[in-house]
Amino acid sequence: MFKRLLVAIDGSxxxxxxxxxxxxxxxxxxxxxxxxxxxxVPLAYVADIDPLPYIEALRAQGEHIRGIASQRxxxxxxxxxxxxxxxxxxxxxxxxxxxLAAAEFAADAIVVGTHGRRGGxxxxxxxxxxxxxxxxxxxxxxxxxxxxxxRGKPNR
Numbered sequence: 001m002f003k004r005l006l007v008a009i010d011g012s013x014x015x016x017x018x019x020x021x022x023x024x025x026x027x028x029x030x031x032x033x034x035x036x037x038x039x040x041v042p043l044a045y046v047a048d049i050d051p052l053p054y055i056e057a058l059r060a061q062g063e064h065i066r067g068i069a070s071q072r073x074x075x076x077x078x079x080x081x082x083x084x085x086x087x088x089x090x091x092x093x094x095x096x097x098x099x100l101a102a103a104e105f106a107a108d109a110i111v112v113g114t115h116g117r118r119g120g121x122x123x124x125x126x127x128x129x130x131x132x133x134x135x136x137x138x139x140x141x142x143x144x145x146x147x148x149x150x151r152g153k154p155n156r
Contacts, residue, residue: 014113033080095131
């Protein structure tokens, strides 16, 4: 069923679980996997302080995450790559970039964690996950936070 999956990660434990799930599905189905990290600069940082050190830290985090995700792809024998996108302030949102990346990649489905770094903003779903689902033109697989039981995880 799935031949192309996109998983969005942000370095949080929930996005680590989303990556685990996406790797397992991609491996089981011989699917291609695109791992996506979006560098997001909150407007508050731009308005109050020089954003360059913060942006550079996010870029460095993205490169670190790219290295880890690339190693995971290789270790699992999954065909895929890692993309980093930069989201300038006031020019869209992370969920929009996830859906755009999925469309450009022609993904059959998107995998995203329900609570990432922005998890405190919503109690039921992470705000990025909720917006991603609302905007999506393809199936979205939601992976719960580590404290929530995960049902239906494919066997490895």
